[in-house]
Amino acid sequence: MYFAMNRFRIAIGREAAFEAIWKGRDTSLAEMPGFIAFHLLRGESVPEEGYTPFISKSTxxxxxxxxxxxxxxxxxxxxxxxxxxxxxxxxxxKFEGYSVVEGA
Structure with missing residues (x-):
């Protein structure tokens, strides 16, 4: 199994717009051989640095x-x-890719 993730730093106040782009995008991931799942993750805002972290994660x-x-x-x-x-x-x-070493 392989996890592909992109980490985004989104300007505070632009989170809803960023989420709308992802929710409205035309994707055909489900048609791709080997695709398992996709999640868009939202972290806690970092006010002192002016951003909210997001991760797009596909399995x-x-x-x-x-x-x-x-x-x-x-x-x-x-x-x-x-x-x-x-x-x-x-x-x-920032892209990060991971292979499973151990899992249940």
Whole structure:
């Protein structure tokens, strides 16, 4: 199993807009071989730094299945307008990928 996550720092006050973008995006993850699940996670705001952390987390059968998604037309379509709302982001997202070592 493989977990692919992007960490976002979203400007305080822009959280609802960020969530709306994710909820309204055209994605076809469920059609992708090896896709298991997706979650958008919201952390506690960090007022002294002016942001609220978010993580987009997708779960895949394997790293190869995730990589195939990133090379697909579905991926390009899902990310086509990613740069349209730069004002809400405090820097670019940070990608992290993890393979399961042990789990129940």
């Amino acid at each position: 895949w059968e394997s790293k190869d299945a995730f990589i195939a998604w990133t090379k697909s037309e579905n991926f390009r379509a899902a990310h086509r307008s990613a740069g349209d709302n730069k004002a809400m982001y405090l820097g670019p997202p």
